[in-house]
Amino acid sequence: xxxxxxxxxxxNVPDSKAAAxxxxxADVQTAFHQFEADGNVAALDRVILxxxxxxxxxxxxxxxxxxxGETRLMDDLGFDSLAITEVVFFTEDLLxxxxxxxEIIQVRSLDxxxxxxxxxxxxxxxx
Amino acid sequence: MPRLPVITGLGFITSIGNxxxxxVRSLRELQHGFEPYVFWDNPDLAVKVAGTVKGFAFPTPSWxxxxxxxxxxxxxxxxxxxxxxxxxxxxxxxxxxAEAGLNPADLAGGDTGLFCASAGxxxxxxxxxxxxxxxxxxxxxxxxxxxxxxxxxxxxxxxHYKISGAVCGFVSACASSSHALxxxxxxxxxxxxxxxLVVGAEDMTTESILPFATLRALSNNPDPAIASRPFxxxxxxxxxxxxxxxxxxxxxxxxxxxxxxxxxxxxxxxxAGDGHSVAASHPEGAGLREAMRRTLADARVAPSAxxxxxxxxxxxxxxxxxxxxxxxxxxTSNGAKPRISSTxxxxxxxxxxxxxxxxxxxxxxxxxxxxPGAAHLGEADEVCAGLDxxxxxxxxxxxxxxxxxSGFGGSNVCHVxxxxxxxxxxx
Numbered sequence: 375x376x377x378x379x380x381x382x383x384x385x386n387v388p389d390s391k392a393a394a395x396x397x398x399x400a401d402v403q404t405a406f407h408q409f410e411a412d413g414n415v416a417a418l419d420r421v422i423l424x425x426x427x428x429x430x431x432x433x434x435x436x437x438x439x440x441x442x443g444e445t446r447l448m449d450d451l452g453f454d455s456l457a458i459t460e461v462v463f464f465t466e467d468l469l470x471x472x473x474x475x476x477e478i479i480q481v482r483s484l485d486x487x488x489x490x491x492x493x494x495x496x497x498x499x500x501x
Numbered sequence: 502m503p504r505l506p507v508i509t510g511l512g513f514i515t516s517i518g519n520x521x522x523x524x525v526r527s528l529r530e531l532q533h534g535f536e537p538y539v540f541w542d543n544p545d546l547a548v549k550v551a552g553t554v555k556g557f558a559f560p561t562p563s564w565x566x567x568x569x570x571x572x573x574x575x576x577x578x579x580x581x582x583x584x585x586x587x588x589x590x591x592x593x594x595x596x597x598x599a600e601a602g603l604n605p606a607d608l609a610g611g612d613t614g615l616f617c618a619s620a621g622x623x624x625x626x627x628x629x630x631x632x633x634x635x636x637x638x639x640x641x642x643x644x645x646x647x648x649x650x651x652x653x654x655x656x657x658x659x660x661h662y663k664i665s666g667a668v669c670g671f672v673s674a675c676a677s678s679s680h681a682l683x684x685x686x687x688x689x690x691x692x693x694x695x696x697x698l699v700v701g702a703e704d705m706t707t708e709s710i711l712p713f714a715t716l717r718a719l720s721n722n723p724d725p726a727i728a729s730r731p732f733x734x735x736x737x738x739x740x741x742x743x744x745x746x747x748x749x750x751x752x753x754x755x756x757x758x759x760x761x762x763x764x765x766x767x768x769x770x771x772x773a774g775d776g777h778s779v780a781a782s783h784p785e786g787a788g789l790r791e792a793m794r795r796t797l798a799d800a801r802v803a804p805s806a807x808x809x810x811x812x813x814x815x816x817x818x819x820x821x822x823x824x825x826x827x828x829x830x831x832x833t834s835n836g837a838k839p840r841i842s843s844t845x846x847x848x849x850x851x852x853x854x855x856x857x858x859x860x861x862x863x864x865x866x867x868x869x870x871x872x873p874g875a876a877h878l879g880e881a882d883e884v885c886a887g888l889d890x891x892x893x894x895x896x897x898x899x900x901x902x903x904x905x906x907s908g909f910g911g912s913n914v915c916h917v918x919x920x921x922x923x924x925x926x927x928x
Contacts, residue, residue, distance in 0.1 A: 397563075397565050429581075430577075431577065431578035431581075432576070432577070432578055433577065452578075456581075456582075456643050456644060457581075459643040460581070460642075460643055460644070463640060463641075463642075463643070467640070
């Protein structure tokens with residue numbers, strides 16, 4: 375069983391978002407709470423990889439965080455447009471960002487995705 | 502020599518068993534698949550029984566919460582686009598392929614087609630639309646449509662098994678999968694396909710079953726042992742069920758050439774409309790009578806040649822009466838007296854699944870040499886006078902079997918299945 379993060383880490387996370395990630399591993403939930411609390415981008419990266427893993431059509435042989443940053447989502451990991459749309463919708467709702475179709479088709483690799491989400495989140499905070 | 506469609510593989514996910522051996526045992530011993538069931542957590546509802554599918558759980562619309570028996574493999578890539586009945590179907594197809602001695606790769610290549618039937622998934626469609634409505638159209642599951650609308654079965658199975666032959670779904674309510682099987686026979690007979698995968702399936706959910714209560718079509722009897730009792734004087738409606746059944750239909754020449762065991766021949770089929778009511782059957786079963794007549798003509802057999810009829814009878818007062826009258830008109834009036842039972846007494850009514858499920862039961866009767874009894878039948882309705890409704894299953898080996906189905910709008914579809922031995926009847 376996955377244990378829920380401690381209540382002190384939940385301070386900045388509304389219940390709806392906590393519910394949305396309840397199926398993710400406990401350390402990922404903790405990372406999300408940490409990111410929401412202090413904007414830690416390393417924690418954000420862990421959350422993004424966990425979301426990718428959750429929607430990946432075929433399980434990856436290696437853990438996603440052990441793959442090189444240039445690993446391509448479609449050609450190397452087997453993502454198709456539907457699975458990417460699932461990732462986009464989930465990420466938009468969880469992080470409160472908006473991703474246009476024209477933007478997402480520019481995201482091809484793991485590094486692209488990490489950088490893209492970081493920029494979007496930074497723009498959210500600036501806005 | 503005309504091409505002859507034959508059945509070489511069956512797969513079952515049903516209320517009375519999730520494998521062939523369990524289903525045969527249930528049919529022989531008249532073990533039903535019903536359990537008390539609380540629809541929408543409301544114990545005050547009058548409908549209290551369902552034909553549950555054991556070993557599966559779909560507690561939420563999220564596939565992450567779904568469970569199925571360990572012996573079946575349902576990939577992550579696949580399950581995201583499936584409805585609950587799609588999960589059943591994958592499990593049934595895996596069994597049918599194994600029984601037919603085929604690999605999934607054998608379905609690719611264009612010689613195999615796929616005909617399916619389900620009503621879609623009201624459970625997932627309702628949730629999908631609720632989600633879109635709540636966000637005023639700004640959010641929705643990208644797999645929402647392909648997992649929920651009528652056609653979800655053929656979308657998913659065709660893509661998963663890389664089927665490049667004929668692919669189609671059939672929608673005629675409770676006659677749907679009988680249409681799928683009938684037209685699959687034609688694909689073989691016309692030489693368009695060498696092999697057809699036929700799948701009927703339905704969700705076993707409140708959303709698929711309880712709406713029939715608004716038509717007063719569901720039994721209000723709380724006792725699982727007698728709630729479904731087709732042709733009984735005290736019957737008061739059907740008990741809903743879900744599941745999936747898969748049939749591998751092949752050209753007999755192909756089956757023989759690859760050494761496959763032929764379980765039954767598909768000898769003929771036919772259909773006729775009632776031209777009467779959107780929901781109710783014709784009071785004298787006119788459409789069903791004509792569908793049976795056309796089916797026997799297609800099979801070139803006389804009523805007296807039929808040994809067993811798997812009736813459509815769902816346990817509703819009006820529907821069973823119509824079928825009894827149609828059976829009297831076609832058989833009794835011609836001096837014929839086949840054994841008759843409705844296996845819905847054991848399974849419940851599988852809606853779009855029913856026709857394929859019962860064609861598979863007919864195949865089992867032929868292949869395993871028995872006749873399923875008319876379970877739960879106490880005192881037969883007087884309209885059944887003269888019909889042979891055996892109270893127990895019989896160790897008789899039927900040579901020719903008739904399978905009946907009827908759906909909303911008065912669609913009536915029948916098949917004749919036969920023991921695999923050409924000499925017993927003229928082709």
